[in-house]
Amino acid sequence: MNKTRIVMLVATxxxxxxxxxxxxxxxxxEGDTVRAYFGEPVEDTRERSGGLLDRIASPRIFMxxxxxxxxxxxxxDHVQASLPSGSGDVRLVEDGLTPYGRTPEQRTRPIMxxxxxxxxxxxxxxxxxxxVAPGANSFTLLLRGNPLPRAEVTxxxxxxxxxxxxTDAEGRVTIATPWAGRxxxxxxxTEDRAGGAGEAAYAKQRLVSTVxxxxxxxLAWAERR
Numbered sequence: 001m002n003k004t005r006i007v008m009l010v011a012t013x014x015x016x017x018x019x020x021x022x023x024x025x026x027x028x029x030e031g032d033t034v035r036a037y038f039g040e041p042v043e044d045t046r047e048r049s050g051g052l053l054d055r056i057a058s059p060r061i062f063m064x065x066x067x068x069x070x071x072x073x074x075x076x077d078h079v080q081a082s083l084p085s086g087s088g089d090v091r092l093v094e095d096g097l098t099p100y101g102r103t104p105e106q107r108t109r110p111i112m113x114x115x116x117x118x119x120x121x122x123x124x125x126x127x128x129x130x131x132v133a134p135g136a137n138s139f140t141l142l143l144r145g146n147p148l149p150r151a152e153v154t155x156x157x158x159x160x161x162x163x164x165x166x167t168d169a170e171g172r173v174t175i176a177t178p179w180a181g182r183x184x185x186x187x188x189x190t191e192d193r194a195g196g197a198g199e200a201a202y203a204k205q206r207l208v209s210t211v212x213x214x215x216x217x218x219l220a221w222a223e224r225r
Contacts, residue, residue, distance in 0.1 A: 023047070025056060026184045026210045027092060027116035034061065034090050034116055035078040041184045042156045046077045053077065056112070058096035063087050064124060089117030091124060099202040109195065109202040113209040127189050127207040129153070129173075138174040139211070140167075141187050147171025148189065156184045158221040180218040186210045 028035050038056050039045035047053040060069040061081045070081040083090060094112040101107040111126065118131040123142040132138045141148045151167045158181030167173045177183060186208065193205040 023052070024186055024208050024210050025059070025092060025094060025112040025114045026186075026212045027061075027090060027114045028182065028212060029083075029090065029116045029214075032083045032085060032087075033080055034083055035075075035080045036061065036092050036114065037078050038112075042160050042162045044160065048077045049074055053079075055097065056094050059092050059094040059112075061090060061092045063090055064120075066091075066093055066124070089115060089120045091115045091128075093125060099196065099200060101202075101204075104201070105203050107202040108190070108204040108206050109193075110206045110208065113207060115209075115211040116213065118211065118213045125209065127187060127209040129185055129187055129209065129211040132172065137177055138172055139185070141171045141173065143189060143207075148187075151187055151189065154186045156186075158182060177215040178218050179221045180215055181221050182212055182214050184210055184212045 023039055025036055025038050026041055028037065036056070036059060038047045038053050056079065059072065059079055060066060061072060062069050063084070070083070072079050072081050092114040097110045097112065099107045099109045113125045113127055115125070115128060118136065119134050121131055121133060123130045123145060126144055128142050129139040130142055132140060141151055141153065148171045149167055149169050153165045153167060153173045155163045155165065155175050158179040165173050165175065175183070175185065188206065188208050190204055190206045192203065194203050196202050
């Protein structure tokens with residue numbers, strides 16, 4: 001392959017849309033502020049404005065009603081919102097991402113979902129990990145309100161420790177929280193669910209849903225960022 005063809009190939013690859021399959025969105029709350037990050041929590045990768053964070057172009061952050069999103073502000077490595085005082089769990093939906101895939105049969109629409117907190121025992125989003133009791137370490141993975149059995153759930157603990165678990169026949173999964181600090185759980189579900197039209201048409205849908213929460217008790221772990 002000559003130099004000209006190599007240059008053209010590299011340019012094509014750089015210009016092509018990158019799938020967001022390897023990334024996730026998660027929420028971190030501090031007081032009345034919630035921040036949405038896009039990246040890999042196990043590696044402490046947080047994409048930045050002017051880069052891949054810009055692909056999260058139309059997120060909606062809300063408390064319990066998706067039709068009532070909160071005003072957002074973009075910062076260097078996150079998107080943030082101010083929360084009403086005394087509010088409960090907070091959620092995010094990003095369903096404006098571009099479908100990816102080389103053939104019509106492979107075209108997949110990615111949807112990013114995120115939740116912060118484990119005080120509420122109800123699900124609002126299409127795919128959501130819901131605690132069985134307020135503050136519990138056991139969760140039910142709900143797909144449009146129905147338990148999703150035998151699904152993989154990834155847990156990232158404060159020291160960047162990662163473990164993969166599976167929901168049981170009732171869609172439940174229980175995690176351990178030996179460290180104090182933030183935990184991020186992720187569930188992914190891909191399904192044959194066609195939609196869209198023209199260049200936005202897709203044959204599949206890929207839901208990536210996270211829930212994050214802070215454990216007050218446990219082994220101390222100092223963040224190193």
